[in-house]
Amino acid sequence: MKGINLLDLNILLTVNVQSINTPGPRVAVGATIPITWAYTPQANALPGTLSVIDSVTQSRTTISTTIVLSSKNYQWKVNVPPGSYYLALNDGAGDKLSGTFSVFDANSGTAPTGTSGSTPSGPTNSLGSSNSSSSSGSSSSPGSTKSNVAP
Numbered sequence: 001m002k003g004i005n006l007l008d009l010n011i012l013l014t015v016n017v018q019s020i021n022t023p024g025p026r027v028a029v030g031a032t033i034p035i036t037w038a039y040t041p042q043a044n045a046l047p048g049t050l051s052v053i054d055s056v057t058q059s060r061t062t063i064s065t066t067i068v069l070s071s072k073n074y075q076w077k078v079n080v081p082p083g084s085y086y087l088a089l090n091d092g093a094g095d096k097l098s099g100t101f102s103v104f105d106a107n108s109g110t111a112p113t114g115t116s117g118s119t120p121s122g123p124t125n126s127l128g129s130s131n132s133s134s135s136s137g138s139s140s141s142p143g144s145t146k147s148n149v150a151p
Contacts, residue, residue, distance in 0.1 A: 016042050016069055016091040022099035023087070027078050028106035036073045037089055037096065045069055048091045050076075055084040055100050078103055 018038040027033050035050065048067035051060050063076055069091055082105050087098040 016040055016045055016093070017048065017089055017096045020087055020089040020096045020098045022101055023076075024101060026102045026104055028104055029078055029080070029082065030106065032075055032077045034073050035076050035087060035089075035098075037069075039069050039072050041070055046092050048089055050074060051088045051090075051095075052080055052085050053088055054080075055086055060088070 016039055018040065020035070020037040023033050023035055047065065048069045049065045050063040050067050052063055053060050061080055064074065067074055067089065080103055082103050084100055084102055086100045088095040090096070
């Protein structure tokens with residue numbers, strides 16, 4: 001019986017993509033935008049799968065199943081209707097999620113309301129930690145009464 005080499009086990013548990021960046025608070029339908037991510041190079045890395053997910057309906061649209069993870073970026077021509085979305089990049093170890101962003105129709109100039117740039121809750125990886133990344137610079141606890149207005 002052949003045993004499992006600890007080095008082989010380490011490779012199986014290694015995560016390639018640490019986070020995916022939010023493309024911006026608003027992007028136009030038909031625009032070509034860069035999608036970027038943080039990546040640790042791995043030997044024999046498999047291609048990643050990049051998707052866009054409607055934050056209201058959770059409907060997933062696959063952008064590409066052949067993402068070269070080591071490139072750390074992908075040019076996407078926005079091909080979803082106006083709405084609120086987030087991106088998911090799967091490197092084989094689960095989805096890494098961006099924060100939310102709005103897609104708007106450049107011809108009408110309108111976008112949905114209610115998008116705050118927050119990070120959606122996503123599945124956790126096998127180690128129990130969240131696969132999402134944060135894009136906001138500040139937060140406050142529930143019930144706090146912070147004010148940015150001078151008295």
